[in-house]
Amino acid sequence: MQYTYLIIDSETTSCLELQDYLEEYPEFVAKGHCLDEKEGINGILKHEPDIVFINLDKNAKEHFGMVTELHRYIQTLPILIGISQTQEQAYMAIKNNFFDYWLMPSTELEVRKSLLKLKRRNSRNEEPLKLCLKSYRDYHYVNTEDILYLKADNNATDVFMADGTKINAYKSLKKFEQQLPDNFVRVHQSYILNTKHVARINYGKAICSLTGQNLQLPFSKTYKENIDCLKSRLSKNSIVSLN
Numbered sequence: 001m002q003y004t005y006l007i008i009d010s011e012t013t014s015c016l017e018l019q020d021y022l023e024e025y026p027e028f029v030a031k032g033h034c035l036d037e038k039e040g041i042n043g044i045l046k047h048e049p050d051i052v053f054i055n056l057d058k059n060a061k062e063h064f065g066m067v068t069e070l071h072r073y074i075q076t077l078p079i080l081i082g083i084s085q086t087q088e089q090a091y092m093a094i095k096n097n098f099f100d101y102w103l104m105p106s107t108e109l110e111v112r113k114s115l116l117k118l119k120r121r122n123s124r125n126e127e128p129l130k131l132c133l134k135s136y137r138d139y140h141y142v143n144t145e146d147i148l149y150l151k152a153d154n155n156a157t158d159v160f161m162a163d164g165t166k167i168n169a170y171k172s173l174k175k176f177e178q179q180l181p182d183n184f185v186r187v188h189q190s191y192i193l194n195t196k197h198v199a200r201i202n203y204g205k206a207i208c209s210l211t212g213q214n215l216q217l218p219f220s221k222t223y224k225e226n227i228d229c230l231k232s233r234l235s236k237n238s239i240v241s242l243n
Contacts, residue, residue: 003118004031006047006078008040008063009055018053018083021106027115033055037066044070044078049098051079056089067096081114091225095232129181133169135161140167144184148197148210149217150176152190162197185226187219201231 005028009015017032022028031047034040036059044052052135054063070077082093082101100114131147133140142161151158152173159167169176177186183195193208199207207216208227219227 002027002029003050003079004029005038005051006031006034006043006049007053007055007132008034008037008043008066009083010035010051010058011055012201014055018104018106020106022111025111025115037062040066041070041073045073049078051081053083056082056084056093057086060089060092064092064096079118095229097229097233131159131180133167135168135170140169142167144181144194145196147184147194148213148215149194150192152183185223185230187217187223187226187230189220189222191217191219193232194218195233198230198234201227201234203227 002102005022007015007030009018012033019030019033022030028051031049032043034043040052040054040063043049049068056063067077067080067204077097080093080096080098082089083100083104083106084090084101087101087103089185090101100117102110102114129144130141133142142159145163148160148162150173151160155166155170155172157169157171157173158178159169161167173186173190173192177184177192180192184192185195186192187208191211197210198208198215199211201207202209208218208219209216
């Protein structure tokens with residue numbers, strides 16, 4: 001599968017270096033080069049690239065602002081990959097839902113890992129991903145979209161479904177955390193939430209409420225960074241944001 005891409009980089013030299021590097025990978029097809037965030041918005045709206053590479057070494061704040069502004073014009077943003085010579089902007093890139101973050105000069109391993117993640121993401125979008133829950137010799141297959149949350153039960157895990165059922169699985173919560181799709185977020189030592197069902201985040205009470213459910217699940221300080229990223233993602237996909 002091929003991916004069209006756009007580069008936003010005020011430095012022509014580093015842009016050309018990245019383009020030359022990506023030419024070695026037939027999966028990437030160039031659509032253009034923009035110097036700043038204003039050109040970037042126009043380029044994204046005009047070319048509709050699959051991927052946008054953004055150099056975050058300069059004007060990172062403006063570039064993150066560009067990402068926020070794009071939500072006003074398009075429903076689904078392109079895949080965002082930050083590039084930088086340092087890890088300084090990595091946290092903000094995560095908060096702004098960047099798909100990946102490359103340290104330059106990039107390595108073949110980083111590119112290959114990103115391609116595999118993209119292919120995995122696309123395969124998930126084609127049809128609902130199923131999860132196999134094994135209990136002794138009983139194999140239970142469920143759509144991940146129907147899962148509300150998972151709760152740790154010693155070395156096992158209870159999986160709570162949207163239809164009110166609970167399924168026991170003899171696997172630790174950490175194992176599920178490593179295998180579930182990106183819309184599942186660990187918010188507590190004992191809980192993983194399906195973010196598609198989150199209706200409210202209350203920082204004062206440290207709880208998350210689930211859509212259509214009389215459920216309030218706690219989150220802990222240990223996973224506050226995950227909650228911050230979740231809040232940012234949900235807010236950007238909302239039509240109205242109230243202060």
